[in-house]
Amino acid sequence: MMKKGLLIVISGPSGTGKGTVCKQLLNIEKDIKISISATTREPRVGEIDGVNYYFIDEDIFEKQIENDEFLEYAKVYDNYYGTPKKYVIEEIKKGNNVLLEIDIQGALQVKEKYPEGIFIFILPPSMEELKKRIIGRGTESEADINKRFESAFEEINYVKEYNYYVINDEVEKAVEKIRGIIKAESCKVTDNIEEIISRYKEELSC
C-alpha cells in the first residue's frame, strides 16, 4: 500500500506574511508540489497559462463548479478564482505533498471537501506588528488600513477551525515549525497502521 501525500493548507489573515513563509518553505522543501489556481480574469502582461494561473473562460469555469471540480472557489468582483481538485488529488495519490496558500474562506471550503488536509493558520506576532505591516504596504488610505486591520483581528477567531497555528515573528522560525508539522504528520500512526505492520510481516514471510 502506497503512503498518501499530505495536503498542506497555509492560510491566515492578510498581513501575516503567509506568502513569504510559503516561498521560503518551497525553497527548502523542493519536493512539495504547489497547486496552480484557475481564473476567469484576463492574463496580465508576463503571466503564463499553466504557470501563474490556468486562464479559462467563464462558461467553462461554471461548468467545472457544477461538476464539483474545485476544492474551493470564489468570485472576486467579476472574476472567478478556484483550486482545481484533480491535480491536488493526483499528486497526493502519488505520495507527494501539495501546498495550498489561500485565504480563510478558501481554506474552510477545502476543509469541507478534504477534511484530512493539514490546516495551518499563520498569525502575526502582535496586533501592533500586524498594523505596521499593513501600513508598510503603503498603497492604502487610512480608512482602508483600519478596515483591513479590523477584519484581520476578526479573522483570528477562525484559528479554531485549523489543526495548527504558527506565529510568524521570524520567517525562518515559522518555516521550521511548518517543516516540523509536515514531518510529524508523516509519522502519524493513525491511517498507517496496516502499512507499518505489513512492512515487517512481509519481510519475514519472504
Place this chain on the structure above:
Amino acid sequence: MMKKGLLIVISGPSGTGKGTVCKQLLNIEKDIKISISATTREPRVGEIDGVNYYFIDEDIFEKQIENDEFLEYAKVYDNYYGTPKKYVIEEIKKGNNVLLEIDIQGALQVKEKYPEGIFIFILPPSMEELKKRIIGRGTESEADINKRFESAFEEINYVKEYNYYVINDEVEKAVEKIRGIIKAESCKVTDNIEEIISRYKEELSC
C-alpha cells in the same frame, strides 16, 4: 494562561536503538527535562542517588504505589522500577517538555495515567537489521537471541497504541523526526485556542 509542557514518551521493541536516539535528542534539545526513575535495587558502583536513579526501600516503594505516586512501575525479578509522577507533572506545569524513555509495558501504563502525552514508537529499519543489532550485542546465546527477536516482532503490533512512529534507519534522521513532532505538538490549536485568541485581544484592550 501558561502553556503546559509536553510529556514525550519514547518507546519501542528492544534493539531498535531508542536509547541512542534519546541521547542524541537531549544533546540537541537542551531544554528537555528527563525524568529519573526510582528503584529498590542496590546502587551499582559509581551510581549516584538522584542522578542515575532514586534508590528507595521496598516498603516505601510499595507505599508510593498505593498512593498512586507512579506514572508507571514494574517488578523485574525482585526489584521495583518506576517513574515518579510528581517531578513529571511539576515540570509540565512549568511549561517544560519532559522525556520518558521506557519499554512498551511502561508506556501503556503512562498512557492510562496521562493520555495527553505524546507517544512515539521507535521501529527498526527492517527485521533483518533488528536481528543484526540484537546479535551485535554479543552477550546472548542463540536461543536468547531468537526469543528476543520473536518478542520484538510481536511487540511491533503495539504501534497502534501510539501517536507517532519513527523508523530508526539513521539516528540523525530519527532525531529530526522527533524534533519535528515536538515542534508540531507545540503548534496544535486544540487546547490552546483561548490562549491564542486572548493573546491578541488583551493587547488591543490595553
